[in-house]
Structures are given as C-alpha cells and as structure tokens.
Amino acid sequence: MTKIFTDTDWDELCEQNSYQSQGFEVIEQRKIPDICNTYDWCAQLRGGLSLSIHEVELINDLVCIRDRLDDYQFGLSFFLSGKVRIERHGLTDKTDESVGKYYSECNFDIKETEWWKAGEKFSRIYLKIEPQQFFQSFGEEDLEQIPIFLRQAVIGGKIQPYYYQGEITQQMWLVLCNILQCPYQGLMKRMYLESQAMELITLYFQQFQEQEIHDRSFPARKLRDVDRIYQAKDILLSNLENPPSLIELAREVGLNEFKLKRGFRQVFGTSAFKYLHDYRLEKARQLLALGEMKVEEVALRVGFDSRSYFASAFRKKFGLNPKQYFQHCQKSL
Numbered sequence: 667m668t669k670i671f672t673d674t675d676w677d678e679l680c681e682q683n684s685y686q687s688q689g690f691e692v693i694e695q696r697k698i699p700d701i702c703n704t705y706d707w708c709a710q711l712r713g714g715l716s717l718s719i720h721e722v723e724l725i726n727d728l729v730c731i732r733d734r735l736d737d738y739q740f741g742l743s744f745f746l747s748g749k750v751r752i753e754r755h756g757l758t759d760k761t762d763e764s765v766g767k768y769y770s771e772c773n774f775d776i777k778e779t780e781w782w783k784a785g786e787k788f789s790r791i792y793l794k795i796e797p798q799q800f801f802q803s804f805g806e807e808d809l810e811q812i813p814i815f816l817r818q819a820v821i822g823g824k825i826q827p828y829y830y831q832g833e834i835t836q837q838m839w840l841v842l843c844n845i846l847q848c849p850y851q852g853l854m855k856r857m858y859l860e861s862q863a864m865e866l867i868t869l870y871f872q873q874f875q876e877q878e879i880h881d882r883s884f885p886a887r888k889l890r891d892v893d894r895i896y897q898a899k900d901i902l903l904s905n906l907e908n909p910p911s912l913i914e915l916a917r918e919v920g921l922n923e924f925k926l927k928r929g930f931r932q933v934f935g936t937s938a939f940k941y942l943h944d945y946r947l948e949k950a951r952q953l954l955a956l957g958e959m960k961v962e963e964v965a966l967r968v969g970f971d972s973r974s975y976f977a978s979a980f981r982k983k984f985g986l987n988p989k990q991y992f993q994h995c996q997k998s999l
Contacts, residue, residue, distance in 0.1 A: 668727040669701060670985065670994065673734040690856050700726055702782075711860040714799025717845070721789040722748075724782050729985055732778040733955075740795045740816055742870055744768040744834055744842055748788030751781040753983075755948040756903075757827050758935045763790075768838070770870060772815045772828040777948060779984065791842055793863055813874055826896065829935065832873060841865050894919040895929045902942045906949065906969040909942055946970065947983050954988055955995045961988045 671679070679698045686693040690711070696704040702725055708718040749764035755777045763769065782788070797819040801809065809817050815828040834842070841862050850858050898919045902909050910918065915938065916926040930938045946968040953964045962973055965988070970976035981987045986994065 668729060668985065670729045670731065671701075672731045676730065689852065701728060702726075709856065709859060711856060711863055712800075714796040714801075715860070715863060716794045717859055717863050718792045718794070719789070719846075720792060721787070722782070723787045724784045727784050728780075728782040730778075730780040730782065731951075731984075732780065733952075739773065740797055740819070741771050741773065742768060742793040742795075742866060743771070744791045744838065744866075746789045746791065746842070748786045749783070750786075750788055753779050753944075754827070754829055755779070756941065756945045758829050759940070759944075761829075761831060763831075766834055767831055768834050768870075769829060769831045770813075770874075771830075772819075772826070776827050791845060793866060795867075811875070812871065830874075835869065835873075838866060838869055841869070891921065891925065891929055892933060894921050895926065895933050898926060898930065898938065899934070899941065902938060903945055906942075906946055907966070909939075909969070912938060943979070944983070947980055950976070950980060950988065951984060951991065954992045957992065957996055961992065964988065 679701060685695075690709050692706075692708045694704075694706045694708075696706075698704070703723045705721040706718065708716060710716045743763070745763055745765050745767050747765050749762055751760050751762050753760045754771075754773070757776055760781075795816075797816050801812070801816070801820045804812075804820075809820060812820075813828075815826055818826065845859060845862050848855055848858055848862075898915050898921075901915060901918060909915075912927065913923055916923045919926070921929070927937065930936075930941070934941055936944075950964050950968045950970075953959055953967060954961070959967065961977075965971075965973050965976040970979075977987045977989075980991070984991060
C-alpha cells in the first residue's frame with residue numbers, strides 16, 4: 667500500500683527516536699510504524715562543512731512531498747545502496763538515485779516529490795557545504811575555479827538552483843570506504859574525516875572542470891547565453907495562462923530557436939515546455955493545498971483549459987487526482 671506524506675506529516679510520524687550526541691558526532695534513529703526505520707549519523711567537521719550517513723529501510727511504498735523549503739545549501743550525495751526516484755519541481759524530470767551514482771545540487775527554493783519502494787534499504791554519504799562559510803578564506807583567483815552557482819553564493823549574487831548527476835569513480839569509492847571504515851576516535855577521527863571529505867570535494871571539482879572543458883564548444887555555456895536562458899524561464903513562468911511560442915520566446919530573449927532549445931535542456935535538464943508543464947502542476951498542487959479555490963478555478967489559474975486533461979496530468983505526476991489531493995490536504999489541516 668502506497669502512503670503519501672508531506673514534511674509536516676513526516677515530523678508527526680516520528681514517534682520513537684533514539685538520539686545520541688558525543689562531541690562533534692550526532693546519531694539519530696527513528697522507527698516509524700508501517701513506514702520505515704531510519705538511521706542518521708552526522709558530524710560537523712569545520713565551518714561550513716558537515717558529513718553525514720543516512721540509511722532508510724522501507725516497510726511500505728511511500729510518496730514523500732518535500733514542501734518545506736530549506737535555506738540555501740550545496741550538497742554532494744553519494745549512493746551506496748538502494749534506489750529512490752526524485753523529481754525536483756521546476757528543475758529536473760524524475761531521476762533515479764541509485765548505487766554507483768552521485769549528485770551535486772543547489773536546492774535553493776526547490777520542492778521535491780520522492781518515490782520510495784518497500785523492501786529497499788537505501789544508504790548514502792552526504793556532504794553539506796555552506797558556501798559563504800566554507801569559501802570565506804579563498805582568494806578571487808581561487809573562486810574563479812569553482813562552479814558558478816557556488817561562486818554566486820559566495821559573492822552574494824542571485825542564487826540559481828542546480829542539479830548534476832554523475833558516476834562514482836574508483837577514486838571516489840576508495841574515499842567513501844575510508845569514511846565508512848575510519849580507524850580513529852575523538853580529534854583524530856574528526857581530522858581524518860575532514861581530510862576525506864575535502865578529497866571528495868577535490869575529486870568532484872576535478873570532474874566539473876573536465877566537463878566544463880568538454881562543453882566549451884557549446885555556445886550556451888557562455889554566461890551571457892545562460893542569463894538569457896534564465897530570462898526565458900522567467901518569461902514562461904510569468905505567463906502561465908498564455909505562454910509565448912518557442913519562436914516568440916527565442917526572439918524575446920535574443921537567441922535563435924535551436925540555441926534556446928538546446929541551452930534550456932542543458933541548463934534545466936528538460937525542454938522549455940516540459941519545464942512549464944511541471945511548474946503548472948506544482949503551482950496547482952500548492953493552490954489546492956491552500957484550499958481557497960475550486961479545482962476548476964485552479965486549473966484555469968495555472969493555464970489548463972481542459973479539466974479532464976488537468977486531472978489526468980495531475981494524477982500522473984502526484985498519484986492522486988486533484989479532488990483527492992484537495993480532500994487529503996483538508997483532512998491534514
């Protein structure tokens with residue numbers, strides 16, 4: 667049986683928690699009846715850098731709607747076992763996060779839907795970086811070598827959401843094993859784990875730079891063109907009821923149609939109008955959760971002329987039709 671929960675539901679379900687804190691380490695275990703058992707270990711290593719190990723064992727299928735927006739952070743997540751499917755609304759299509767893969771992300775202002783399968787044991791190692799703290803001692807030339815979305819956060823510029831998934835290399839696996847089998851305790855453990863975390867970040871930056879070199883032949887990687895692609899996204903999202911055609915959109919932002927189509931997919935991982943479609947559905951979900959509008963009104967507000975098509979698209983994305991979701995949200999209030 668599939669269960670659907672929001673962040674608020676999830677917090678209320680955590681009935682039995684075992685919490686331990688020792689020095690720089692924190693361990694938390696949760697038993698959530700009929701849903702899952704979780705284990706979380708976290709260590710604050712230095713200013714702006716923490717390392718954690720997460721394990722989840724599912725008892726029933728679960729759809730988790732992450733609707734609580736976190737403060738801006740950058741993360742590196744390495745998957746050791748299991749699989750979860752996640753959609754970052756307005757940023758990516760559904761992606762499978764499974765053993766042997768890792769992702770880097772900037773999750774600012776992004777909501778997620780997660781699909782978990784019963785019988786799976788999921789585990790990962792996660793590095794959390796708070797850019798302004800972590801990079802505060804870096805010089806201007808050093809900052810030129812880090813990804814632009816991190817650079818924007820350090821210098822206080824406009825932060826853009828970001829997601830990239832890659833394969834865990836052999837070098838990365840060695841470091842991950844070192845973390846799991848750390849032979850030290852106390853201060854030496856903290857110093858050792860920090861050195862391993864820094865090596866993972868170094869290996870990621872190396873991959874990122876190699877990818878940048880590979881992509882330099884693609885014009886949309888130029889910052890000016892990337893800005894225009896973000897401008898195109900803003901135009902789409904401000905015209906939900908009557909969006910421009912792709913040709914009109916390209917003309918408005920000063921790109922040709924081919925460059926806009928290819929650039930949009932490279933920056934956001936999907937086509938312009940799939941991005942718009944997903945955003946409309948996410949906006950509809952938010953309006954239904956508020957409970958202030960009828961289903962028909964919500965459909966029109968986000969740009970769906972056909973109620974039947976809206977219901978079908980909403981059910982395909984969230985597992986419930988709009989009326990069922992509305993009723994679920996009202997019961998939760």
